[in-house]
Amino acid sequence: MQDRTYTADAEPGDAVTVAGWAHEIRDLGGIAFLIVRDQSGKIQVKFEKDDMDDELVETGLDVSRESVVKVTGDVEEEPRAPTDVEIVPTDVEVVAPADPELPLDPSGKVDAELPTRLDNRTLDVRKDEVKAIFEIRAEVLRAVREAFRDLNCTEINTPKIVATGTEGGTELFPITYFGQEAFMNQSPQLFKQLMVGSGLERVFEIGPIFRAEEHNTPRHLNEATSIDFESAFYDHTEAMDACEHVVKAAYEGVAENCAEELEALGLEDEFSAPEGEFPRLSYQEALDKINATGELDEQLVWGDDLSTEAEHVLGQEVGEHYFITDWPSEIKPFYIKDHDDDEEISTGFDMMHPSMELVSGGQREHRYDQLVAGFEQQGLDPEAFDYYTKMFRYGMPPHAGWGLGGERLVMTMLGLENIREAVLFPRDRQRLSP
Template sequence: MDDRTYTAEATPGETVTVAGWVHEIRDLGGIAFLILRDTTGRIQVKFEKDEMDDELVEMGLGVSRESVVAVTGDVKEEPRAPTDVEVVPESVEVLSRADTELPLDPTGKVDAELSTRLDNRTLDLRREAGQAIFSIRSEVQAAVREAFREADATEINTPKIVATGTEGGTELFPITYFGREAFMNQSPQLFKQLIAGSNLERVFEIGPIFRAEEHNTPRHLNEATSIDFEGAFCDHNDAMDVCESVVVAAYEAVAENCAEELDALGLDEFEVPDTPFPRISYEEAIERINVTGELDEQLVWGDDLPTEGEKALGNDVGGHYFITDWPAEIKPFYIMDHDDDETLSTGFDMMHPRMELVSGGQREHRREELIAGFEAQGLDPEAFEYYTKMFKYGMPPHAGWGLGAERLIMTMLDLDNIREAVLFPRDRQRLSP
């Protein structure tokens, strides 16, 4: 609509056409109001029944909530209106009529179950809180891209259909690819390493990953968005520095540019994380978890950290932090070990007090050691020949990490369920919409 005016831009003394959804109708007898909502806010449309054509009044007040309408009229100053202005209509056009029975209340006054909201996502995202989450997510992705560019990284896009899994195992979605078996990619890991070995050196990607994990928890998805970094001539400490700067940049952008969205979510005390993030060794982490007494059994060297242990340590630390120097035996084959102690890897995790956000480390760039890592984890190096052969041709030392975008949003906004941070989640039960 070329002549459309957004509600936030309606100025007293103008004749405008505003278009949007019927948010609410208030009939007070001789006077009535239609509250019209668009992407910039709401505006009051006033109907004085005795002074207006009956057909116009009937058109404006007879339409159902969430119908899409266009209203043309004069903008008047009205201090008692929610936005200090109102439109006195000359015409009302119903562009799309909504059913009178709505599966949920877009005003948010009546709560709906998460499953109902996800089944009706378009309607659900007319709520201010829903819109706020995805406005913030957009701001986060923009800030992340800018932070990567400041770190001299080039954005890349890697394949999502692959011949082999990144780490093998059963967590793969198989597909039929022209009569051959293929898989949905678990991670851009191997591809981003190959590109870091080119003259691009530092690269990043924001894209989908697929994990056939049978988890059914508030923090797991089977299709997620991964924010990935890989840098040539970087070690694990350099990678952690970039990781910290990217996460802080995301928080700073939200704090600076998303005040209204944070208010809609009730986040009055939004804080940018303090830096530098503490770096805690795996050995120290299990010792601190054991001291809390939160676990039924004490952790020992080589154990993965259970959810209860992560929460206990997170409460103890009180902010974002890194866990470093993991046992080599429990990290993937492509993670490099420390030169002075082969039992320790250069792998690290970056944690929010609630959960893990990032997994990363320095990569093994020496071909012989890389092949040995494949074999140690029961993987066939020949199945990854496209990857390993490039290590014959001069692969520099490199390091990187992957950050779960939904987990970043979930923890940043204190959401109860990761599905809140995804437009159309994919989990064990949900394949539609």
């Protein structure tokens, strides 16, 4: 629509055509108002019934809420209007009428349960606070990409249909691929490692991953967005430095560029980017801190994974983003390298928000014989991964990297109660449509 003016750009004295949704109608008798909403905001359209054409008034005031309308008229200053201006219309066109019976209220005056919102996501995102989440999510991804470019990374795209599971185990979605079994990829892990052995050296990817999670919780999804990094000639400490840089950049981008969105979410006074270095606790130090609180029913011992309750206890103790390093080799994936001086301790690390894990990473095993032995130790068939392992015979440099959950980053950043609020169309154990 070439002659369209966004509502936020309408200035007194302008002759404009605005297009958007009928947000609200206020009929005060001799005078009435139609509130039109578009991407940039809202504007008041004034109808003085006695001074206007009856058909024009009828069109403007009989329209059902959420119908798409086009309004042409003159912009006048009006301090009592929500945006200090209003349009006196010369023409109103109903471009696409909406059913008067809406499945939810986009004005937000009537709350809807999350399942109803997700069933009607198009209407749901018309609400300012929901739209704000996805504007912020977009800014997070923009800032993250810029941070990766600061690190001289090349963006790559890896296959999402694969012959073998990245992590092994049962969390695989099998599919039929031209008569043979294939799987939806759980992670770009193996492919990004192959790329650091190429001339690219340092790479990142932002893309979907698929996991047949048994968990049906407010923080688990079956299709998620993974933010991945891998670099040749990096060790695990340098990978943690890169992780910290990227996460801080995401927060800084939102703080600098999303003031209106943070206000819509009521976060304008409490949102801030992390400052200083993230603490780095060894796995043993983490166990000691958790056990010292006495909050758990049983003391944790070496080799235990951290339960959700343990993560919460530790997060409350630390109170900021932090790393857990030096995990036991036995509970980290086959591709994580052990420390040279102690094969019982891996170079694996997790980066944590006080409420949950956000990142898993580490230095990778780049030596062919040790890599194959790692497959066998975890009950995996190295021959099934020949496309991956054989490249380690052709000069694979030391390398390290990590994967960051995009939705978890947005969820923790904004204090959302359910990870599905950070996804337009979530996929979980119950939801395959829309």
